[in-house]
Amino acid sequence: MDPENRTPLDEATLGALYASTRDETHTPVVDAAIEARILAAARTAPRRRMRAAPWASAAVVVLALGVAWQVVRVAPPERTAPAPFEQSATAEDMAVSRQAPPPPAATSPAAPLPATVPPAAAIARKTTTAARLADEAASSAESAPAFSVGLVAADAPAVAGAAEANASTDPRLDGVRALLREGKREEARVALAALRARETGLVLDAELEALLAAPAEPR
Protein backbone atom coordinates (compact mmCIF):
# COMPACT_ATOMS: atom_id res chain seq x y z
CA MET A 1 0.00 0.00 0.00
CA ASP A 2 1.12 3.48 -0.70
CA PRO A 3 2.34 4.96 2.58
CA GLU A 4 0.72 8.23 1.64
CA ASN A 5 -2.73 6.63 1.64
CA ARG A 6 -2.47 4.83 4.98
CA THR A 7 -5.03 5.49 7.65
CA PRO A 8 -3.38 6.51 10.91
CA LEU A 9 -3.60 3.64 13.38
CA ASP A 10 -5.34 5.34 16.21
CA GLU A 11 -7.40 3.57 18.83
CA ALA A 12 -10.60 3.69 16.80
CA THR A 13 -8.88 2.24 13.75
CA LEU A 14 -7.38 -0.52 15.80
CA GLY A 15 -10.78 -1.23 17.25
CA ALA A 16 -12.33 -1.43 13.83
CA LEU A 17 -9.55 -3.68 12.63
CA TYR A 18 -10.08 -5.96 15.63
CA ALA A 19 -13.81 -6.01 14.92
CA SER A 20 -13.06 -7.38 11.50
CA THR A 21 -11.51 -10.41 13.16
CA ARG A 22 -14.90 -11.48 14.47
CA ASP A 23 -16.02 -12.61 11.09
CA GLU A 24 -16.20 -16.23 10.09
CA THR A 25 -12.68 -16.14 8.73
CA HIS A 26 -11.01 -15.49 12.06
CA THR A 27 -13.60 -16.64 14.54
CA PRO A 28 -12.81 -19.85 16.38
CA VAL A 29 -15.41 -22.55 16.47
CA VAL A 30 -16.93 -24.39 19.38
CA ASP A 31 -16.34 -28.08 19.61
CA ALA A 32 -19.72 -29.74 19.10
CA ALA A 33 -19.08 -32.28 21.86
CA ILE A 34 -18.21 -29.53 24.33
CA GLU A 35 -21.26 -27.56 23.41
CA ALA A 36 -23.49 -30.59 23.81
CA ARG A 37 -21.93 -31.29 27.20
CA ILE A 38 -22.53 -27.73 28.39
CA LEU A 39 -26.13 -27.64 27.28
CA ALA A 40 -26.82 -31.06 28.72
CA ALA A 41 -25.36 -30.01 32.06
CA ALA A 42 -27.58 -26.95 32.07
CA ARG A 43 -30.66 -29.06 31.40
CA THR A 44 -29.94 -31.75 33.94
CA ALA A 45 -28.82 -29.48 36.76
CA PRO A 46 -31.03 -30.02 39.80
CA ARG A 47 -33.50 -27.30 40.44
CA ARG A 48 -33.18 -25.01 43.33
CA ARG A 49 -35.01 -26.14 46.40
CA MET A 50 -38.03 -24.15 47.34
CA ARG A 51 -37.29 -21.81 50.15
CA ALA A 52 -39.75 -20.78 52.77
CA ALA A 53 -40.97 -17.24 52.67
CA PRO A 54 -39.16 -14.86 55.03
CA TRP A 55 -42.29 -14.22 57.06
CA ALA A 56 -42.69 -17.97 57.60
CA SER A 57 -39.17 -18.23 58.94
CA ALA A 58 -39.81 -15.31 61.26
CA ALA A 59 -43.01 -16.92 62.51
CA VAL A 60 -41.17 -20.13 63.27
CA VAL A 61 -38.53 -18.23 65.22
CA VAL A 62 -41.15 -16.34 67.22
CA LEU A 63 -42.98 -19.58 67.97
CA ALA A 64 -39.79 -21.27 69.12
CA LEU A 65 -38.97 -18.33 71.37
CA GLY A 66 -42.44 -18.48 72.88
CA VAL A 67 -42.15 -22.17 73.62
CA ALA A 68 -38.71 -21.66 75.14
CA TRP A 69 -40.06 -18.87 77.33
CA GLN A 70 -42.90 -21.05 78.55
CA VAL A 71 -40.49 -23.83 79.42
CA VAL A 72 -38.25 -21.47 81.34
CA ARG A 73 -41.18 -19.98 83.19
CA VAL A 74 -42.69 -23.32 84.19
CA ALA A 75 -39.41 -24.85 85.33
CA PRO A 76 -37.13 -22.07 86.55
CA PRO A 77 -33.56 -23.07 87.27
CA GLU A 78 -32.63 -23.74 90.88
CA ARG A 79 -31.04 -20.81 92.59
CA THR A 80 -28.82 -20.87 95.62
CA ALA A 81 -29.53 -17.32 96.66
CA PRO A 82 -33.05 -15.94 96.92
CA ALA A 83 -34.05 -13.35 94.43
CA PRO A 84 -34.59 -9.79 95.73
CA PHE A 85 -38.36 -10.04 95.48
CA GLU A 86 -38.24 -13.22 97.52
CA GLN A 87 -36.29 -11.42 100.21
CA SER A 88 -38.83 -8.62 100.35
CA ALA A 89 -41.63 -11.13 100.49
CA THR A 90 -39.96 -12.80 103.43
CA ALA A 91 -39.67 -9.53 105.28
CA GLU A 92 -43.29 -8.82 104.59
CA ASP A 93 -44.26 -12.21 105.90
CA MET A 94 -42.25 -11.55 109.03
CA ALA A 95 -44.04 -8.27 109.55
CA VAL A 96 -47.38 -9.97 109.22
CA SER A 97 -46.35 -12.67 111.66
CA ARG A 98 -45.45 -10.02 114.22
CA GLN A 99 -48.94 -8.61 114.09
CA ALA A 100 -51.20 -9.33 117.03
CA PRO A 101 -53.50 -12.28 116.60
CA PRO A 102 -57.18 -11.52 116.06
CA PRO A 103 -59.28 -11.11 119.17
CA PRO A 104 -61.11 -14.15 120.40
CA ALA A 105 -64.57 -14.72 119.10
CA ALA A 106 -65.99 -14.82 122.60
CA THR A 107 -65.58 -11.07 123.01
CA SER A 108 -66.58 -10.19 119.48
CA PRO A 109 -68.92 -12.73 117.98
CA ALA A 110 -69.00 -11.03 114.64
CA ALA A 111 -65.27 -11.16 114.19
CA PRO A 112 -64.29 -13.88 111.73
CA LEU A 113 -62.11 -16.64 112.92
CA PRO A 114 -58.89 -17.42 111.13
CA ALA A 115 -59.56 -19.68 108.24
CA THR A 116 -56.49 -21.70 108.86
CA VAL A 117 -55.22 -23.52 111.84
CA PRO A 118 -52.18 -21.96 113.52
CA PRO A 119 -49.08 -23.85 112.47
CA ALA A 120 -48.16 -24.95 115.96
CA ALA A 121 -51.60 -26.40 116.60
CA ALA A 122 -51.59 -28.10 113.23
CA ILE A 123 -48.29 -29.71 113.98
CA ALA A 124 -49.52 -30.80 117.37
CA ARG A 125 -52.63 -32.29 115.83
CA LYS A 126 -50.57 -34.37 113.51
CA THR A 127 -47.85 -35.41 115.85
CA THR A 128 -49.22 -35.73 119.34
CA THR A 129 -51.35 -38.33 120.93
CA ALA A 130 -53.64 -35.62 122.22
CA ALA A 131 -54.50 -34.62 118.67
CA ARG A 132 -55.23 -38.17 117.72
CA LEU A 133 -57.44 -38.57 120.79
CA ALA A 134 -59.24 -35.36 120.01
CA ASP A 135 -59.96 -36.58 116.52
CA GLU A 136 -61.27 -39.85 117.91
CA ALA A 137 -63.43 -38.04 120.42
CA ALA A 138 -64.85 -35.83 117.72
CA SER A 139 -65.58 -38.73 115.41
CA SER A 140 -67.20 -40.76 118.18
CA ALA A 141 -69.81 -38.13 118.93
CA GLU A 142 -72.80 -38.79 116.73
CA SER A 143 -74.26 -35.33 117.09
CA ALA A 144 -71.02 -33.50 116.54
CA PRO A 145 -70.27 -32.12 113.13
CA ALA A 146 -67.28 -33.30 111.21
CA PHE A 147 -64.21 -32.31 113.14
CA SER A 148 -62.41 -30.83 110.24
CA VAL A 149 -60.60 -27.59 110.08
CA GLY A 150 -62.65 -26.35 107.21
CA LEU A 151 -65.97 -26.94 108.90
CA VAL A 152 -64.81 -25.45 112.13
CA ALA A 153 -63.67 -22.34 110.39
CA ALA A 154 -66.85 -22.06 108.39
CA ASP A 155 -69.13 -22.58 111.32
CA ALA A 156 -67.06 -20.69 113.82
CA PRO A 157 -69.20 -17.55 114.22
CA ALA A 158 -72.35 -19.49 114.93
CA VAL A 159 -70.57 -21.93 117.21
CA ALA A 160 -68.94 -19.15 119.17
CA GLY A 161 -72.27 -17.46 119.73
CA ALA A 162 -73.84 -20.65 120.98
CA ALA A 163 -70.94 -21.33 123.31
CA GLU A 164 -71.30 -17.93 124.80
CA ALA A 165 -75.01 -18.53 125.40
CA ASN A 166 -74.66 -21.96 126.84
CA ALA A 167 -71.31 -23.63 127.17
CA SER A 168 -72.84 -26.99 127.75
CA THR A 169 -74.33 -27.03 124.25
CA ASP A 170 -71.06 -26.36 122.40
CA PRO A 171 -70.97 -29.22 119.90
CA ARG A 172 -67.21 -29.12 119.78
CA LEU A 173 -67.18 -30.42 123.30
CA ASP A 174 -69.56 -33.28 122.62
CA GLY A 175 -66.73 -35.66 121.93
CA VAL A 176 -65.11 -34.85 125.25
CA ARG A 177 -68.42 -35.30 127.05
CA ALA A 178 -68.93 -38.63 125.35
CA LEU A 179 -65.53 -39.82 126.60
CA LEU A 180 -66.47 -38.72 130.07
CA ARG A 181 -69.72 -40.64 129.85
CA GLU A 182 -67.76 -43.72 128.86
CA GLY A 183 -65.52 -43.24 131.88
CA LYS A 184 -62.46 -42.40 129.89
CA ARG A 185 -61.57 -39.44 132.01
CA GLU A 186 -57.91 -39.22 131.18
CA GLU A 187 -58.56 -39.47 127.46
CA ALA A 188 -61.27 -36.86 127.79
CA ARG A 189 -58.85 -34.56 129.56
CA VAL A 190 -56.20 -34.94 126.90
CA ALA A 191 -58.72 -34.43 124.14
CA LEU A 192 -60.04 -31.32 125.87
CA ALA A 193 -56.56 -29.93 126.28
CA ALA A 194 -55.85 -30.48 122.61
CA LEU A 195 -59.19 -29.03 121.62
CA ARG A 196 -58.62 -25.93 123.70
CA ALA A 197 -55.18 -25.46 122.22
CA ARG A 198 -56.54 -25.70 118.73
CA GLU A 199 -59.88 -23.96 118.93
CA THR A 200 -60.73 -20.47 119.99
CA GLY A 201 -63.91 -19.37 121.70
CA LEU A 202 -64.37 -22.51 123.73
CA VAL A 203 -66.37 -21.84 126.90
CA LEU A 204 -65.88 -24.55 129.48
CA ASP A 205 -68.30 -25.26 132.26
CA ALA A 206 -67.14 -26.11 135.75
CA GLU A 207 -66.94 -29.83 135.10
CA LEU A 208 -64.67 -29.40 132.08
CA GLU A 209 -62.60 -26.76 133.85
CA ALA A 210 -62.07 -29.21 136.69
CA LEU A 211 -61.22 -31.95 134.26
CA LEU A 212 -58.69 -29.75 132.56
CA ALA A 213 -57.15 -28.66 135.83
CA ALA A 214 -56.85 -32.20 137.17
CA PRO A 215 -53.40 -33.75 137.15
CA ALA A 216 -52.66 -36.31 134.55
CA GLU A 217 -53.38 -39.81 135.59
CA PRO A 218 -50.58 -42.29 135.43
CA ARG A 219 -51.01 -44.75 132.58
Added chain:
Amino acid sequence: MNRIVADSASHTAGTVHAITDEALMHRYAQTGEHAAFDSLYRRYRGSLLRYLHRHTGAPATADELFQDVWLAIVRSREGYRPSASFRSWLFTLAHNRLVDHYRKQGRVRAVIAEPRVDAPPPDAPAPESATPHAAGEQRELAARLLQLIGTLPQEQRDAFLLKEEGGFALEEIARITGVGPETVKSRLRYALAKLREGLEASHGS
Protein backbone atom coordinates in the same frame (compact mmCIF):
# COMPACT_ATOMS: atom_id res chain seq x y z
CA MET B 1 -13.93 -32.92 14.68
CA ASN B 2 -17.33 -31.48 14.35
CA ARG B 3 -17.12 -27.82 15.21
CA ILE B 4 -19.69 -25.10 15.33
CA VAL B 5 -18.81 -21.65 14.15
CA ALA B 6 -19.27 -19.22 16.96
CA ASP B 7 -21.69 -16.59 15.89
CA SER B 8 -20.10 -13.24 15.50
CA ALA B 9 -23.42 -11.61 16.28
CA SER B 10 -23.05 -12.69 19.89
CA HIS B 11 -20.63 -9.83 20.36
CA THR B 12 -23.56 -7.51 20.30
CA ALA B 13 -24.76 -8.94 23.58
CA GLY B 14 -25.78 -6.19 25.90
CA THR B 15 -27.46 -4.26 23.15
CA VAL B 16 -31.19 -4.27 22.70
CA HIS B 17 -32.74 -7.64 23.40
CA ALA B 18 -36.18 -8.63 24.35
CA ILE B 19 -34.97 -10.02 27.64
CA THR B 20 -31.89 -8.83 29.45
CA ASP B 21 -29.05 -11.16 30.33
CA GLU B 22 -29.78 -10.69 33.98
CA ALA B 23 -33.44 -11.60 33.59
CA LEU B 24 -32.51 -14.72 31.65
CA MET B 25 -29.97 -15.80 34.22
CA HIS B 26 -32.37 -15.08 37.06
CA ARG B 27 -35.01 -17.18 35.35
CA TYR B 28 -32.59 -20.03 34.85
CA ALA B 29 -31.38 -19.82 38.45
CA GLN B 30 -34.88 -19.72 39.89
CA THR B 31 -36.78 -22.17 37.72
CA GLY B 32 -34.09 -24.14 35.92
CA GLU B 33 -35.54 -23.06 32.60
CA HIS B 34 -32.88 -24.32 30.23
CA ALA B 35 -34.17 -22.22 27.34
CA ALA B 36 -33.00 -19.16 29.26
CA PHE B 37 -29.57 -20.67 29.63
CA ASP B 38 -29.48 -21.58 25.95
CA SER B 39 -30.19 -17.98 25.03
CA LEU B 40 -27.39 -16.75 27.22
CA TYR B 41 -25.04 -19.34 25.86
CA ARG B 42 -25.74 -18.35 22.28
CA ARG B 43 -25.31 -14.70 23.11
CA TYR B 44 -21.89 -15.12 24.60
CA ARG B 45 -20.31 -18.25 23.23
CA GLY B 46 -18.55 -16.37 20.41
CA SER B 47 -17.06 -13.57 22.44
CA LEU B 48 -16.07 -15.86 25.28
CA LEU B 49 -14.43 -18.38 22.99
CA ARG B 50 -12.51 -15.67 21.15
CA TYR B 51 -11.39 -14.18 24.45
CA LEU B 52 -10.05 -17.54 25.60
CA HIS B 53 -8.57 -18.54 22.25
CA ARG B 54 -6.76 -15.31 21.75
CA HIS B 55 -5.63 -15.23 25.34
CA THR B 56 -4.12 -18.68 25.41
CA GLY B 57 -3.26 -19.17 21.76
CA ALA B 58 -4.01 -22.85 22.26
CA PRO B 59 -7.34 -24.07 20.90
CA ALA B 60 -7.46 -27.20 23.05
CA THR B 61 -6.77 -25.25 26.23
CA ALA B 62 -9.26 -22.59 25.25
CA ASP B 63 -11.93 -25.22 24.63
CA GLU B 64 -11.30 -26.77 28.00
CA LEU B 65 -11.49 -23.42 29.76
CA PHE B 66 -14.58 -22.53 27.77
CA GLN B 67 -16.31 -25.64 29.04
CA ASP B 68 -15.13 -25.00 32.60
CA VAL B 69 -16.55 -21.51 32.60
CA TRP B 70 -19.98 -22.52 31.40
CA LEU B 71 -20.16 -25.45 33.77
CA ALA B 72 -19.21 -23.09 36.58
CA ILE B 73 -22.14 -20.91 35.56
CA VAL B 74 -24.43 -23.93 35.78
CA ARG B 75 -23.06 -25.01 39.16
CA SER B 76 -23.07 -21.62 40.80
CA ARG B 77 -26.27 -20.28 39.31
CA GLU B 78 -27.88 -20.08 42.75
CA GLY B 79 -25.25 -17.60 43.86
CA TYR B 80 -26.07 -15.25 41.04
CA ARG B 81 -27.76 -11.99 41.97
CA PRO B 82 -29.63 -10.05 39.32
CA SER B 83 -28.03 -6.85 40.58
CA ALA B 84 -24.71 -7.98 39.11
CA SER B 85 -24.10 -7.85 35.38
CA PHE B 86 -24.16 -11.30 33.87
CA ARG B 87 -21.55 -10.36 31.30
CA SER B 88 -19.23 -9.10 34.01
CA TRP B 89 -19.78 -12.30 36.00
CA LEU B 90 -19.09 -14.47 32.96
CA PHE B 91 -15.85 -12.77 32.05
CA THR B 92 -14.73 -12.64 35.67
CA LEU B 93 -15.09 -16.40 35.81
CA ALA B 94 -13.17 -16.70 32.55
CA HIS B 95 -10.45 -14.37 33.77
CA ASN B 96 -10.06 -16.36 36.97
CA ARG B 97 -9.86 -19.60 35.01
CA LEU B 98 -7.13 -18.13 32.90
CA VAL B 99 -5.18 -16.98 35.93
CA ASP B 100 -5.44 -20.47 37.40
CA HIS B 101 -4.36 -21.96 34.12
CA TYR B 102 -1.29 -19.73 33.88
CA ARG B 103 -0.38 -20.46 37.46
CA LYS B 104 -0.51 -24.15 36.75
CA GLN B 105 1.64 -23.63 33.73
CA GLY B 106 4.07 -21.54 35.74
CA ARG B 107 3.69 -18.71 33.34
CA VAL B 108 2.75 -15.79 35.44
CA ARG B 109 4.06 -13.21 33.03
CA ALA B 110 4.80 -15.35 30.09
CA VAL B 111 4.63 -14.21 26.56
CA ILE B 112 2.46 -16.57 24.66
CA ALA B 113 3.34 -17.96 21.34
CA GLU B 114 1.59 -16.51 18.43
CA PRO B 115 -1.97 -17.71 18.29
CA ARG B 116 -3.19 -19.84 15.54
CA VAL B 117 -5.00 -17.79 13.01
CA ASP B 118 -7.47 -19.69 11.00
CA ALA B 119 -6.49 -19.42 7.40
CA PRO B 120 -9.19 -17.96 5.27
CA PRO B 121 -10.90 -20.53 3.16
CA PRO B 122 -9.99 -20.29 -0.49
CA ASP B 123 -13.51 -19.50 -1.47
CA ALA B 124 -14.21 -16.98 1.22
CA PRO B 125 -16.12 -14.10 -0.31
CA ALA B 126 -14.60 -10.68 -0.10
CA PRO B 127 -16.68 -7.79 1.16
CA GLU B 128 -18.71 -6.33 -1.65
CA SER B 129 -17.58 -2.82 -1.04
CA ALA B 130 -13.92 -3.65 -1.14
CA THR B 131 -11.75 -4.36 -4.04
CA PRO B 132 -10.09 -7.76 -4.03
CA HIS B 133 -6.78 -6.14 -3.28
CA ALA B 134 -8.12 -4.07 -0.40
CA ALA B 135 -10.01 -7.02 1.03
CA GLY B 136 -6.93 -9.14 0.92
CA GLU B 137 -4.92 -6.46 2.62
CA GLN B 138 -7.57 -6.09 5.31
CA ARG B 139 -7.49 -9.81 6.06
CA GLU B 140 -3.76 -9.68 6.14
CA LEU B 141 -3.81 -6.80 8.59
CA ALA B 142 -6.37 -8.56 10.77
CA ALA B 143 -4.28 -11.70 10.84
CA ARG B 144 -1.25 -9.64 11.74
CA LEU B 145 -3.19 -7.94 14.51
CA LEU B 146 -4.10 -11.29 16.02
CA GLN B 147 -0.51 -12.35 15.91
CA LEU B 148 0.55 -9.17 17.64
CA ILE B 149 -2.09 -9.63 20.32
CA GLY B 150 -0.55 -13.00 21.06
CA THR B 151 2.80 -11.37 21.67
CA LEU B 152 1.52 -8.88 24.22
CA PRO B 153 2.32 -9.42 27.89
CA GLN B 154 -0.43 -11.33 29.61
CA GLU B 155 -1.88 -8.40 31.56
CA GLN B 156 -1.91 -6.10 28.53
CA ARG B 157 -3.46 -8.79 26.38
CA ASP B 158 -6.06 -9.40 29.06
CA ALA B 159 -7.00 -5.74 29.28
CA PHE B 160 -7.17 -5.39 25.51
CA LEU B 161 -9.31 -8.48 25.01
CA LEU B 162 -11.66 -7.60 27.84
CA LYS B 163 -12.16 -4.21 26.25
CA GLU B 164 -12.67 -5.50 22.73
CA GLU B 165 -14.42 -8.82 23.32
CA GLY B 166 -16.21 -8.08 26.55
CA GLY B 167 -16.97 -4.48 25.66
CA PHE B 168 -16.02 -3.39 29.17
CA ALA B 169 -15.07 0.08 30.31
CA LEU B 170 -11.96 0.82 32.32
CA GLU B 171 -13.67 0.49 35.67
CA GLU B 172 -15.23 -2.83 34.78
CA ILE B 173 -11.93 -4.24 33.58
CA ALA B 174 -10.36 -3.03 36.79
CA ARG B 175 -13.03 -4.83 38.79
CA ILE B 176 -12.68 -8.05 36.84
CA THR B 177 -8.90 -8.14 37.00
CA GLY B 178 -8.64 -6.84 40.55
CA VAL B 179 -6.45 -3.84 39.84
CA GLY B 180 -7.01 -0.12 39.81
CA PRO B 181 -8.43 1.78 36.85
CA GLU B 182 -5.16 3.63 36.37
CA THR B 183 -3.32 0.35 36.03
CA VAL B 184 -5.81 -0.82 33.44
CA LYS B 185 -5.46 2.45 31.59
CA SER B 186 -1.71 2.07 31.54
CA ARG B 187 -1.91 -1.51 30.32
CA LEU B 188 -4.25 -0.55 27.54
CA ARG B 189 -2.04 2.32 26.50
CA TYR B 190 1.01 0.07 26.29
CA ALA B 191 -0.94 -2.60 24.45
CA LEU B 192 -2.23 -0.17 21.85
CA ALA B 193 1.21 1.31 21.37
CA LYS B 194 2.73 -2.10 20.74
CA LEU B 195 -0.01 -3.15 18.38
CA ARG B 196 0.22 0.08 16.48
CA GLU B 197 3.96 -0.19 16.26
CA GLY B 198 3.79 -3.78 15.04
CA LEU B 199 1.17 -3.04 12.43
CA GLU B 200 3.02 -0.01 11.11
CA ALA B 201 6.18 -2.02 10.90
CA SER B 202 4.42 -4.71 8.88
CA HIS B 203 2.80 -2.03 6.78
CA GLY B 204 6.09 -0.45 5.99
CA SER B 205 7.70 -3.71 5.06
